[in-house]
Amino acid sequence: MKVAFGADDNYSIARFVVEELKRRGHEVVLVGSPLTGKPYPWPKVAVEVAELVASGKVDTGIVMCYTGTGVSIAANKVKGVRAALCTDAKNARGARLWNDANVLALSARLLSEEVAKEILDEWFSVEKPDPSELENIEFVKKLDLSR
Ligand SMILES: O=C[C@H](O)[C@H](O)[C@H](O)COP(=O)(O)O
Numbered sequence: 001m002k003v004a005f006g007a008d009d010n011y012s013i014a015r016f017v018v019e020e021l022k023r024r025g026h027e028v029v030l031v032g033s034p035l036t037g038k039p040y041p042w043p044k045v046a047v048e049v050a051e052l053v054a055s056g057k058v059d060t061g062i063v064m065c066y067t068g069t070g071v072s073i074a075a076n077k078v079k080g081v082r083a084a085l086c087t088d089a090k091n092a093r094g095a096r097l098w099n100d101a102n103v104l105a106l107s108a109r110l111l112s113e114e115v116a117k118e119i120l121d122e123w124f125s126v127e128k129p130d131p132s133e134l135e136n137i138e139f140v141k142k143l144d145l146s147r
Pocket residue numbers: 008009039042065066067068069070071
C-alpha cells in the first residue's frame with residue numbers, strides 16, 4: 001500500500017514506525033519531521049497527510065504528535081477524512097472495522113515499539129468495514145458541518 005506518514009518531531013518511535021512500514025512492503029510518503037529532522041507544526045503535518053488521503057494519492061495515512069490529539073483533531077477537519085487516535089490494537093481494529101477510519105493517529109508519548117507493531121497489524125488486516133456499520137459510516141461521510 002501507499003502510506004503517507006507524518007510527525008511533528010523527529011521521535012524515535014516515528015522513525016521506528018516508518019521503518020516498520022517499509023519492512024512490511026509499504027511505499028511510504030513522508031511528511032514533516034522524519035523527512036526534515038526539524039520540528040514541523042502538528043496541524044500542518046496532519047492536514048498535509050489528510051489531504052493526500054482525501055485526494056486518493058495514498059491509500060491510508062498515519063499522523064503522529066506527542067499526544068496524538070492535535071494531529072487527530074486537525075486531520076478530521078479535512079473533508080473525506082476519518083482519523084482515529086488509537087492507543088492499542090483493539091481500538092485500531094475497531095476504527096477500521098466500525099468507523100472505516102482512513103487516517104491512523106498515534107501518540108509518540110504513549111506508543112511502544114511492541115504496541116506500534118500490534119496496531120499496524122490490525123490497521124492493515126481489516127480490508128472492509130463491518131456491513132452492520134455501513135449506515136453509521138455513510139451518515140458520518142455525508143456530514144459537512146462547515147457553515
Ligand atoms: O497535540 C499536539 C501535540 O501533542 C504536539 O506534539 C505537542 O503539542 C508538542 O508540540 P510542540 O513541540 O510544538 O510544543
